[in-house]
Amino acid sequence: MRITTTVNGEQRQVDDVWEGESLLYVLRERMALPGSKNACEQGECGACTVYLDHVPVCACLVAAGQADGREIVTVEGLQVEGELHPVQRAFVEAGAVQCGFCTPGLVVATHDLLERSGQPSDPEIREALAGNLCRCTGYEKILDAVHLAADRLSTSEKQ
Amino acid sequence: MTTVIARPESHTKVIGGRVGDSPQRPDGNLKVRGEFAYSSDLWMEGMLWGVTLRSPHPYARIRSIDIGPALATPGVSAVLTHEDVPGEKLYGMDIADQPVLAIDVVRYQGEPVALVAANHPEVARQAAKKIRVDYEVYEPVTDPIEALGHPGWNPGQHSTAPVVQVVELNAERARLHPNGNLVRHLKIRKGDPAPVADVVVVGEYEVGMQDQAFLGPESGLAFPAEDGGVELHVATQWLHSDQQQMCLALGLPPEKVRLTLAGVGGAFGGREDLSMHVHACLLTLHTGKPVKMVYHREESFFGHVHRHPATMRYEHGATGDGVLVYVKAAIYLDGGAYTSSTPAVVANAGTLGIGPYVVPNVQVDCFGSYTNNPPCGAMRGFGAVQVAFAYEAQMDRLAAELGMDPVELRCRNAMTEGAQAPTGQVIDSAAPVEELLRRVQSMPMPAEHPAAGDTDLRALPGGVSNVTHGESVVRGVGYAVTYKNIGFSEGFDDYSTARVRLEVVNGEPTVTVHTAAAEVGQGLVTVEQQIARTELAVDRVVVHGKDTRVGSGGSTSASRQTYVTGGAVKAACEKVRDVLLGMARRQLGHTIAGLRLDDGKVVSDGEGVVAAIADVLGDRVIEETLQWRHRPTEPIDPETGQGFAHVQYAFSAHRAVVDVDVELGLVKVVALDCAQDVGKAINPEAVVGQIQGGSAQGLGLAIMEEVIVTGGMIRNPSFTDYLLPTMLDMPPMKIAVLEYADPHAPYGLRGVGEPPTISSGPAVAAAIRQAVGKPLSRVPIRPEHITGT
Ligand code: FES
Numbered sequence: 001m002r003i004t005t006t007v008n009g010e011q012r013q014v015d016d017v018w019e020g021e022s023l024l025y026v027l028r029e030r031m032a033l034p035g036s037k038n039a040c041e042q043g044e045c046g047a048c049t050v051y052l053d054h055v056p057v058c059a060c061l062v063a064a065g066q067a068d069g070r071e072i073v074t075v076e077g078l079q080v081e082g083e084l085h086p087v088q089r090a091f092v093e094a095g096a097v098q099c100g101f102c103t104p105g106l107v108v109a110t111h112d113l114l115e116r117s118g119q120p121s122d123p124e125i126r127e128a129l130a131g132n133l134c135r136c137t138g139y140e141k142i143l144d145a146v147h148l149a150a151d152r153l154s155t156s157e158k159q
Numbered sequence: 160m161t162t163v164i165a166r167p168e169s170h171t172k173v174i175g176g177r178v179g180d181s182p183q184r185p186d187g188n189l190k191v192r193g194e195f196a197y198s199s200d201l202w203m204e205g206m207l208w209g210v211t212l213r214s215p216h217p218y219a220r221i222r223s224i225d226i227g228p229a230l231a232t233p234g235v236s237a238v239l240t241h242e243d244v245p246g247e248k249l250y251g252m253d254i255a256d257q258p259v260l261a262i263d264v265v266r267y268q269g270e271p272v273a274l275v276a277a278n279h280p281e282v283a284r285q286a287a288k289k290i291r292v293d294y295e296v297y298e299p300v301t302d303p304i305e306a307l308g309h310p311g312w313n314p315g316q317h318s319t320a321p322v323v324q325v326v327e328l329n330a331e332r333a334r335l336h337p338n339g340n341l342v343r344h345l346k347i348r349k350g351d352p353a354p355v356a357d358v359v360v361v362g363e364y365e366v367g368m369q370d371q372a373f374l375g376p377e378s379g380l381a382f383p384a385e386d387g388g389v390e391l392h393v394a395t396q397w398l399h400s401d402q403q404q405m406c407l408a409l410g411l412p413p414e415k416v417r418l419t420l421a422g423v424g425g426a427f428g429g430r431e432d433l434s435m436h437v438h439a440c441l442l443t444l445h446t447g448k449p450v451k452m453v454y455h456r457e458e459s460f461f462g463h464v465h466r467h468p469a470t471m472r473y474e475h476g477a478t479g480d481g482v483l484v485y486v487k488a489a490i491y492l493d494g495g496a497y498t499s500s501t502p503a504v505v506a507n508a509g510t511l512g513i514g515p516y517v518v519p520n521v522q523v524d525c526f527g528s529y530t531n532n533p534p535c536g537a538m539r540g541f542g543a544v545q546v547a548f549a550y551e552a553q554m555d556r557l558a559a560e561l562g563m564d565p566v567e568l569r570c571r572n573a574m575t576e577g578a579q580a581p582t583g584q585v586i587d588s589a590a591p592v593e594e595l596l597r598r599v600q601s602m603p604m605p606a607e608h609p610a611a612g613d614t615d616l617r618a619l620p621g622g623v624s625n626v627t628h629g630e631s632v633v634r635g636v637g638y639a640v641t642y643k644n645i646g647f648s649e650g651f652d653d654y655s656t657a658r659v660r661l662e663v664v665n666g667e668p669t670v671t672v673h674t675a676a677a678e679v680g681q682g683l684v685t686v687e688q689q690i691a692r693t694e695l696a697v698d699r700v701v702v703h704g705k706d707t708r709v710g711s712g713g714s715t716s717a718s719r720q721t722y723v724t725g726g727a728v729k730a731a732c733e734k735v736r737d738v739l740l741g742m743a744r745r746q747l748g749h750t751i752a753g754l755r756l757d758d759g760k761v762v763s764d765g766e767g768v769v770a771a772i773a774d775v776l777g778d779r780v781i782e783e784t785l786q787w788r789h790r791p792t793e794p795i796d797p798e799t800g801q802g803f804a805h806v807q808y809a810f811s812a813h814r815a816v817v818d819v820d821v822e823l824g825l826v827k828v829v830a831l832d833c834a835q836d837v838g839k840a841i842n843p844e845a846v847v848g849q850i851q852g853g854s855a856q857g858l859g860l861a862i863m864e865e866v867i868v869t870g871g872m873i874r875n876p877s878f879t880d881y882l883l884p885t886m887l888d889m890p891p892m893k894i895a896v897l898e899y900a901d902p903h904a905p906y907g908l909r910g911v912g913e914p915p916t917i918s919s920g921p922a923v924a925a926a927i928r929q930a931v932g933k934p935l936s937r938v939p940i941r942p943e944h945i946t947g948t
Pocket residue numbers: 037038039040041042043044045046047048049058059060061
């Protein structure tokens with residue numbers, strides 16, 4: 001099967017895709033975009049979160065064929081003109097990254113949360129990110145990172 | 160040969176910060192961009208995919224294996240069995256008893272039997288299903304007490320008499336291994352063998368099997384080298400232990416088996432044993448092609464060892480005013496099918512088995528058994544976690560019996576510097592047990608939960624799915640304190656190797672630190688940079704990728720890397736500094752007293768700055784490689800358990816506050832506060848990160864995490880059914896980090912990673928007991944235990 005998509009703003013086409021493959025597999029193994037992570041491949045951890053037509057989804061649950069003709073943004077596509085996105089920068093600065101395997105999914109999920117809600121409260125953040133497992137951090141510094149990114153984004157919007 | 164795509168050059172970013180600062184991770188930017196190359200991200204032109212066929216039975220004899228139909232499948236390049244293992248067919252870290260591929264018997268569900276390499280992972284998986292294995296199925300041994308022929312107990316009865324009969328085992332069940340089913344029996348005999356006390360409490364406790372649940376699956380990429388050897392890029396905790404075991408299995412010398420650490424997505428003990436290492440190399444050597452193997456989550460539950468489940472019986476005796484007179488304990492740890500690190504886990508559970516208390520009379524019997532359950536081995540806390548649930552529950556039970564406050568009872572019996580451990584070892588640095596308890600006790604309490612009805616449902620146990628709206632929510636508070644040995648014990652030659660190079664690059668003095676010590680997420684690469692920057696007063700420090708081209712760094716476990724590899728880096732830097740200062744003295748042509756390094760300069764006490772490091776060096780390179788050891792420990796006496804077994808102890812305490820919906824059995828941990836002595840915080844923010852993450856794993860074991868095994872079969876090998884704490888489950892934490900230097904350790908530091916995983920769970924369990932008023936002697940505590948339904 002042939003799949004044609006737009007990934008991180010670029011038109012991408014891959015051939016000989018087996019119909020059992022997930023979008024996650026195609027991104028990681030056929031498009032050289034391994035940033036989205038394969039922690040559970042059953043929709044339970046959020047490490048593979050990507051935007052599919054502007055909606056965050058678990059790429060492991062999307063069949064490759066469903067992505068045909070659609071627009072995908074992965075963690076690799078969040079940088080702005082070669083600079084880290086404020087969400088990415090906040091994760092590093094807040095110490096929200098240890099092993100980092102959960103990080104790409106959390107960065108995309110946080111990016112989405114802050115698009116929808118400028119200054120989310122703690123309970124809102126916890127609920128929005130409860131689908132993203134992290135085994136290293138105990139989540140405290142992730143919460144800090146989300147607040148830091150929210151502050152930075154809202155300040156830059158005001159300017 | 161093409162090179163591996165996305166070779167981890169992760170640690171070359173230069174960061175600022177010295178010892179005691181909290182610089183950002185050098186690999187942080189790569190990680191947030193999704194560009195950090197984990198072991199499952201590697202790719203090579205023409206690579207094959209390897210998969211493993213595993214036993215569906217916990218115990219069976221293999222009559223025959225037919226690989227014909229699998230090998231005939233289009234796209235398949237190789238199908239291998241034990242016959243294709245060229246070297247030793249059994250492997251293991253200390254005791255080689257685990258087949259690389261099953262030979263005639265399988266001893267646990269999920270044991271590797273055969274391997275397939277194919278051009279697509281699905282082709283390989285389908286082909287593996289065509290391998291025909293004819294099994295004669297045996298009844299598995301599933302009880303670690305029964306396995307030893309010991310009389311069992313009736314858990315939860317808290318009686319002194321054994322009530323379950325000895326179960327007779329037939330020949331194949333009585334000896335899962337040639338020497339029987341006992342891995343190790345550790346005895347502690349201290350003081351009076353028949354002590355008497357005013358007050359006695361007895362309790363029986365169980366701890367379920369916990370999974371490390373690192374998010375990055377077991378994975379790696381092997382490829383053949385031109386010299387007939389093999390290269391493996393892999394996620395692991397100890398490259399050189401892997402290399403040694405792989406050489407034996409592959410029949411190759413160490414110079415032909417080269418390992419490079421790929422990005423590691425967490426470890427927590429679950430990557431101490433080999434997983435796909437030898438398998439991928441066998442396939443690559445057989446096919447001459449690169450081979451990638453990546454476990455999926457279900458396979459990962461079978462692909463690494465777990466935390467030992469424990470069954471424990473404790474008896475505590477005290478005077479009427481709450482001074483401990485004796486502790487007797489029998490501890491059974493289920494080692495599962497193979498040895499792994501069970502002997503050392505038994506040692507920890509036994510020697511640390513009564514907690515950080517002063518007790519004159521101690522009798523502990525700690526057993527590790529072989530069964531047909533999944534193999535158990537290392538997980539963060541390593542033997543100390545299980546016993547802490549028991550001894551801390553006993554302290555609460557004793558306090559209740561005496562009518563004392565649980566914190567007062569603990570403080571009355573707390574270890575202090577100079578106290579004797581049950582091994583007779585004198586604690587020869589700070590032991591601030593009482594202070595840690597007082598610290599968490601005096602932290603502000605969270606707000607009372609609001610009256611039923613007007614509550615934000617998200618704040619209730621069970622969150623928005625709570626159906627009672629909080630009418631039956633009861634609050635409880637619990638405390639726990641613990642201690643843990645740091646580093647490898649019992650006379651183990653525990654060292655690390657560091658190579659430090661100083662040279663001028665683009666006009667700037669540059670230090671390169673090369674160790675093989677695994678970075679698994681904890682931040683060792685940051686700490687290595689901080690130490691080099693501190694010792695050599697140079698800003699630009701690069702941490703070389705981790706591989707076997709330098710000597711062993713020892714294991715990333717036992718909270719030991721900052722201590723031992725940190726110590727090695729410090730010592731190598733000191734040697735480089737001596738050489739540099741010698742050069743400076745010669746160049747300056749006179750003897751200046753008190754030369755030292757400061758901010759890229761050579762400074763003398765009397766004359767201030769005398770030269771720039773870059774000028775002293777010119778185009779010369781100083782490189783020093785050395786091994787560094789912590790002070791030696793001793794084996795313990797096999798009959799009495801006495802000896803200088805542990806190099807260092809680290810202490811932590813937690814206070815947990817929980818809301819329990821006693822009608823529904825739902826628990827919400829409202830606060831989980833911690834105080835820990837770290838000796839010296841090399842990177843304070845990273846220390847806090849370890850405390851937060853470690854505490855979450857303890858909370859998980861207390862209320863939700865268990866690999867459920869019945870009849871030797873894992874019933875929940877997925878993140879759907881094995882529940883991990885989410886962001887909704889972890890409360891905010893207040894944390895106090897104490898720094899009482901250990902004079903024996905570099906910078907006075909203590910290992911940090913494990914203690915918080917040990918004391919957090921027992922504190923949560925204590926808080927739930929206080930709220931519910933039931934003994935709750937098994938963890939994880941499930942809703943049905945609370946409601947009694
Ligand atoms: S990998 Fe997709 S949700 Fe876990």
